Amino acid sequence: MLILGIETSCDETGVALLDDEQGLLAHALYSQVDLHADYGGVVPELASRDHVRKLLPLCDQVLAEAGKTRQDLEGIAYTAGPGLVGALMVGGSVAHALGFALGIPVLGVHHMEGHLLAPMLEDNPPAFPFVALLVSGGHTQLVRVDGIGEYEMLGESVDDAAGEAFDKTAKMLGLDYPGGPRVAALAEKGREGKYRFPRPMTDRPGLDFSFSGLKTFTLNTVNAAKDEGRFDEQVQADIALAFESAVVDTLTIKCRRALEQTGCKRLVIAGGVSANKRLRAGLEKMAEKQNASVFYARPEFCTDNGAMIAYAGAQRLRGGQRDGERIVSVPRWPMNTLPPVHQPRAN
Ligand code: ATP
Ligand code: MG
Ligand code: FE
Numbered sequence: 001m002l003i004l005g006i007e008t009s010c011d012e013t014g015v016a017l018l019d020d021e022q023g024l025l026a027h028a029l030y031s032q033v034d035l036h037a038d039y040g041g042v043v044p045e046l047a048s049r050d051h052v053r054k055l056l057p058l059c060d061q062v063l064a065e066a067g068k069t070r071q072d073l074e075g076i077a078y079t080a081g082p083g084l085v086g087a088l089m090v091g092g093s094v095a096h097a098l099g100f101a102l103g104i105p106v107l108g109v110h111h112m113e114g115h116l117l118a119p120m121l122e123d124n125p126p127a128f129p130f131v132a133l134l135v136s137g138g139h140t141q142l143v144r145v146d147g148i149g150e151y152e153m154l155g156e157s158v159d160d161a162a163g164e165a166f167d168k169t170a171k172m173l174g175l176d177y178p179g180g181p182r183v184a185a186l187a188e189k190g191r192e193g194k195y196r197f198p199r200p201m202t203d204r205p206g207l208d209f210s211f212s213g214l215k216t217f218t219l220n221t222v223n224a225a226k227d228e229g230r231f232d233e234q235v236q237a238d239i240a241l242a243f244e245s246a247v248v249d250t251l252t253i254k255c256r257r258a259l260e261q262t263g264c265k266r267l268v269i270a271g272g273v274s275a276n277k278r279l280r281a282g283l284e285k286m287a288e289k290q291n292a293s294v295f296y297a298r299p300e301f302c303t304d305n306g307a308m309i310a311y312a313g314a315q316r317l318r319g320g321q322r323d324g325e326r327i328v329s330v331p332r333w334p335m336n337t338l339p340p341v342h343q344p345r346a347n
Contacts (some may be wrong), residue, residue, distance in 0.1 A: 002075070006309060007306045010137075018307065029304075047087045077109050105317055130145050137161060139157075147340060155206065159212040162211060188237075195221060266292060272304075273302075
């Protein structure tokens with residue numbers, strides 16, 4: 001089955017072509033970061049309009065790269081939510097229009113399920129069950145995954161997401177959006193032990209997270225350094241490292257608890273923050289002691305992309321799920337309400 005995957009939930013237009021048997025054939029991404037740079041955040045209307053401009057050319061580009069035509073397509077998957085409603089509607093409209101014209105099934109998929117399953121696109125994909133840490137710009141969640149659509153929420157952030165905390169810290173340090181990779185790069189030059197930031201909610205049981213206090217702690221540290229006239233590049237790097245270490249430790253402690261609690265020996269990390277090298281290293285070190293393994297996607301499939309949507313859609317389309325005539329767009333959508341997909345049994 002040849003599936004076209006379309007991602008337009010926020011400020012990235014992602015498209016990919018996935019074949020059931022041959023795997024990923026082509027993928028392309030257009031980031032709107034520059035478009036929104038002057039506004040200090042994503043402007044929803046500008047995002048929607050830019051998806052309109054970029055989406056069909058990107059679809060044609062991946063088809064051409066794979067040596068396929070629209071007529072070769074056998075299914076289309078698009079991000080139906082969560083995300084910006086206007087941006088989602090663009091992906092949904094294009095998917096439904098193409099699907100209707102070509103007479104092929106179309107399915108709206110969950111963006112976070114896309115992130116969650118992205119590591120399946122790599123060699124040596126994780127087997128079920130596993131614990132997943134979803135760490136992105138809008139989510140921080142620990143999920144027990146028993147199969148596709150079989151998700152038990154173990155814990156989540158009660159306030160900011162981990163990626164959001166990286167982005168806000170970046171802003172305080174005078175770095176551009178997206179802040180995660182920039183904070184990580186700056187932290188490389190930081191000196192260990194110059195600052196010690198809190199590890200929020202690790203001193204009590206449970207698997208929930210909170211990152212807004214850490215953000216305030218960063219702000220106070222930045223302001224104190226500024227007041228004392230020593231907010232130079234070295235101090236900024238020290239703060240970046242202290243912040244990053246606090247996030248990594250916090251996430252690692254909770255992941256260890258989740259592995260212990262569930263008895264799972266596999267940990268999947270997904271979403272933009274899972275590209276973080278220090279986080280990967282911290283989790284691998286912890287997992288080794290637990291006799292567990294860590295799985296993640298290549299960096300470009302940690303952040304938003306069309307390949308993860310094509311993959312999630314392919315599993316569900318193959319399981320017989322498809323949209324009706326209506327475009328589905330669900331700006332807020334808890335992942336644990338998704339229906340399961342029963343894996344076809346081997347004969
Ligand atoms: P959501 O998926 O929750 O709707 P989103 O789509 O905006 O949100 P992603 O695209 O998964 O989020 O990830 C973007 C986030 O990942 C940003 O907050 C960015 O700063 C962060 N990020 C990307 N790379 C890194 C990195 N190397 N280290 C830390 N954070 C990173
Ligand atoms: Mg993004
Ligand atoms: Fe995302």
